[in-house]
Amino acid sequence: MSNPAPFGQRPPALRVLDASVPATPILAGRVLLHEHSRFIPRQRNSIDSDLGGVVMTGDNAETRAFKLRTEAGFTGTMLIDSAPYTTHTATENEPFLLPQDQMFATLDDTLGFQKAAGASAALTPTGYIAPGASKPLKAVIRAAQRIERVDTVVTVPVDVTWLSNERVGQLIAACERINQPKALVLVGQFDPLQHAKVIPANLRRVISEVEGMMLLRTDLAALDAMVHGALCAGIGVTSSVRHSVAPGERAKVSKPNGPVYPSILMPELMCFKGAESLANRYANAEPATCPCEVCNGRGLDRFYKTDSETRVDAEDHNILIWSTWVGEMAGYEVGPKRKIWWQEKCAAAINRYPLENQRIGLSAKRGFQPPPPLSAWATLPAS
Template structure:
């Protein structure tokens, strides 16, 4: 959020509540930062105002958004994700969750409220859509097509099983019939794209065959879909905001027991997120991988193995600066084959570096040692470049 604030100007989203202002041109080509509303909003100087923006999510998202607009003076692109899907499951009768604190409140009230709090466009409060729940998915389409606004994104919080080969055809058919832009959020414990071998290809197919699709609350899949024609995307600042879990489940963690939590760090050369504790162990006896982003300035990536807030903010800033640089680089290529080829070549180069980095740090080829290529990255590096 690097734009300077002029106190004489009101933020653009607060100038008007006009629902006829179309969402598509305001969001086109952007990769947004998905942040949790429990934190006090603050400027992220590494975000490019022309190519990025912010999504605030959670129970206090509307209040935090208004604070970001009025107290902080942020004038960039902003979405409010109330995360209705975290507590509500869509049904054939009620696919959207209306505001719970108002009697007879409607979905339109929810959309208007988001705009009044500073949102650039409004997200429908769609409930979680379970695997193969065709009636709920079709109900989203039915009710969404009744919305007479141009400023709306239809949120599609779907279980990743919708991207399996048994379900992808129906998902594409329904999405194509929704006349508003759509914002997909994938559900599953851990990385949804690792749940089945065909998920990365089918996600790409969805975004290739249906226009005006967005992918929110994700990881580097944001860049893959953007390279393949997505309207926009959103990358979670923390691992918990890079996917979602069904309302009746508790988040699982990769290790047992409690204790402090540490940041997950984006590795620039390997194009993967890695836990700070794991990096500290892997680089314990060798020189660590370094980063030249403006936050790191050539320092090692093993330095984030601390639980304090300053360290986490520094790790977040590094990660944001890294993928923001990639977004800027992508924007320099023409949309279509040229951009897709650039992305595939970048992923291929990253895959090739795994063996070199493991050799450098003295790790063997065992699947339990060293750095392992994430399955989605391997898929992006090998899937054909379609025209």
């Protein structure tokens, strides 16, 4: 592979981990950044090498991941999620999407390609598991039971209705029959956790009752999962990688034809807010400020722009903020103290909403409102 290294420097050799290196210890305790491959891969200083890592996703994710390793020199933990669940619905005969352009491509080849591109562990190319699609889910279990490699995580991209009271027991039973680590991806428009009131609690059940669960392509639900015993989790860098939509659907956005502004993680309020809505809310008041390395005390209303520098700054701010929380969390062992820390942290954020609205002179209706999942994490029993 030719590589135009600048100034004659050789890129660091790519260390490929073979199929005998188990996935579990590599991933344990980490919250990964789910990155979109459409942008030039770059090393982010904001990623914590002990507690973080990257999931590269989107078109040509393997090529981008390889470049992140060889050109940008990234040596941390990395997964490659080519997101087959966005185009392929799992069926009884084809639970996994194997490459169409290569004759006789096997699952083993697909997993091996990811490792050759620099992945620390491999993800199965599982299709989207539609509402109530029990037979395709069983086919995923059977296919997983035939995998002999220990470097593999079984991706379980389920429609969010699998977290309803009627279905969650079946999902738990299915995940328990898969011996490998399992990466749950929730598929649904907007925030899947807001589809029904029971979802945050039922998601916790799946994570806490099944060993080796991961939750990928999500938002702060990643922390709730890690607090309740997940092996690993992944937070999306933009809203499009903080959930997924079913094959054939387009992600609905509140303003379909408008420019795309960054979404900003509010350190005190513990929620992501669009830059436009922040600029509006802080139009006649002092904005909330942020002490992170990127913001350096500046206001959080400054991201209302569409240029790439602003986007990267916003992303790095977000990563620094949630990485700080992951670092705090790692100070508590998995168990009651960690759960109480998280519950109190979410409750404290909820309590700041009326204070912030009062400070900027907005009513509860026109000001900030806590997202329902945050309220659930603050009030659900910690045990």
